Amino acid sequence: MSTNQPMLTFHDGRRAPQLGLGTWQLTGEAVVPAIQAAVETGYRSIDTAAIYGNEAEVGRGIAQCGIPREDLFVTTKVWNDRHGHDSTKTALQESLDKLDLDYVDLYLIHWPVPREKRYLETWEALIQLRDEGRARSIGVCNFQLNHLQKLLDGTGVLPVVNQIELHPHFQQAELRAYHDDHDIRTEAWSPLGRTQALQDPVIQELAHQLQATPAQVILRWHIQMGHMVIPKSSNPERIRENFNLWSLHLNEAAMDRIASLDRADGRIGPDPDNFSLMK
Numbered sequence: 001m002s003t004n005q006p007m008l009t010f011h012d013g014r015r016a017p018q019l020g021l022g023t024w025q026l027t028g029e030a031v032v033p034a035i036q037a038a039v040e041t042g043y044r045s046i047d048t049a050a051i052y053g054n055e056a057e058v059g060r061g062i063a064q065c066g067i068p069r070e071d072l073f074v075t076t077k078v079w080n081d082r083h084g085h086d087s088t089k090t091a092l093q094e095s096l097d098k099l100d101l102d103y104v105d106l107y108l109i110h111w112p113v114p115r116e117k118r119y120l121e122t123w124e125a126l127i128q129l130r131d132e133g134r135a136r137s138i139g140v141c142n143f144q145l146n147h148l149q150k151l152l153d154g155t156g157v158l159p160v161v162n163q164i165e166l167h168p169h170f171q172q173a174e175l176r177a178y179h180d181d182h183d184i185r186t187e188a189w190s191p192l193g194r195t196q197a198l199q200d201p202v203i204q205e206l207a208h209q210l211q212a213t214p215a216q217v218i219l220r221w222h223i224q225m226g227h228m229v230i231p232k233s234s235n236p237e238r239i240r241e242n243f244n245l246w247s248l249h250l251n252e253a254a255m256d257r258i259a260s261l262d263r264a265d266g267r268i269g270p271d272p273d274n275f276s277l278m279k
Contacts, residue, residue, distance in 0.1 A: 005042065005246065008228060010160035011183040012130075014137050016073050016106065018223060019243065020045030022189070022232030027054050030234040035061030037236035039072075041243045047230045048099075049077035049110055050091060055098035063100060074101065077110040077141060078126075081278040083118040088125040092134055107135035108163060112147045113276050119147065120154045127157055139163065141189070142272040145178050152182070161185045166227065167193030168200065168218060168258050170266030187228035190268060192218050202257050212248055213241060220248045221258050 006018040021038040023031065023046065031054050035046060044067070048058045055076060062072060076099065082091035092107060107126060112119045126138040139161035140148075152158050162179060166172055166188035179186045192198055198214040207214045215231070219242060222229040231242045250258070270277075 005243075006223065008185055008226075010137055010185060011158070012137055012160055014105075014160070016137075016161075016185075016228065017043070017045040018228055019043065019219070019245070020047050020073070020075075020228070020230045021239070022230035023048045023054055023058055024052055024189075024232050026052070026057075026232065026234055028057065031057035032061040032064060033236070034234045034239065035065055037239045038243075039065040039067050041240045043239075043243060044071060045073040045075070045230070047075045049079070049108075050082070050095055051077070051079045051110065055095055059099035059101065069101070073105045074099065075106040075108065076104050077108040078122065080111050080113045080116075080276065083109075083113060083116055083122045085121050085125045088122045089129060092129055096134065103134050103136060105136045106161060107138050108159075108161065109140045109143075111142050111270075111275055111277075112140070112144070112272055114147065114273060115276050119143075120150055123151050123157075124155060127155060137161070139185075139187075142270075142275070144272055145175060147272070148178065148182070148184070158182055158184055161187050161228065163187040163189055163228075163230075165190050165267060165269045166222075167191055167266075167268075168197045168203065168221065168261040169193050169263050170268065171259070171262040173262070185228055186226070187230065188222055189230060191222055191227075191229045191231055193266075194268060196268070197261075200261060202261060206250070206254055206257065210248060210250075210254075215242060216245055216248055217250070217254075218258075220245050220250055221255065224250055224255065 139159035141163040
């Protein structure tokens with residue numbers, strides 16, 4: 001299958017595949033076969049995190065996949081209990097050791113944990129890690145407008161990516177507009193809204209009309225919106241299905257119908273202003 005897919009350029013000049021493999025909840029023996037299936041299909045971006053507990057398995061999958069390291073885009077994240085300058089730098093080295101890599105392509109702050117008031121210090125550490133070459137690009141996850149503005153005011157450096165909950169039922173238009181205004185790439189986690197968006201009657205109808213699956217319709221919506229997107233699966237058939245998007249196109253009417261699905265109560269995951277889980 002072709003590896004030709006859109007590449008997005010960050011404001012630091014580096015590039016990333018628009019579609020990647022998420023590995024949340026992938027553990028143990030499921031990880032390496034999933035990565036193998038993904039790279040055979042054409043994926044070149046793999047997303048993990050310290051809290052997922054699978055960095056060592058992801059590293060084995062990378063080592064065994066047969067793709068040169070320089071052709072892969074690997075992301076991991078610092079967890080909430082490692083905020084702060086020294087602990088963040090140590091946390092990345094621990095992740096690199098588990099992944100058996102010299103660098104990651106993208107290192108992210110997983111949550112702002114605003115009650116701890118340390119995410120600015122953590123961001124300063126990420127800037128140093130970027131300058132040292134251990135993280136090629138740096139970004140954040142789940143940052144709200146005020147969190148992003150604090151990074152800008154405090155360091156003059158904005159993340160290349162903000163990875164946020166984003167799906168048809170929770171579209172975060174105001175935050176995405178800030179991203180666009182500040183050249184931050186929007187990356188979607190939970191891009192399919194778990195099972196809820198897949199079962200939406202509008203998505204089901206569009207899938208029938210386009211002779212596609214509901215997941216393909218939603219993922220194509222993300223791609224056409226310009227989002228980076230990381231659907232996760234351990235099923236080789238679904239991994240291939242999620243990648244088979246490049247001949248699919250949603251017309252303006254279809255895009256408008258999906259835009260109409262946004263809900264004020266559509267958030268599935270935690271509220272970043274309050275989430276502070278440490279372990």
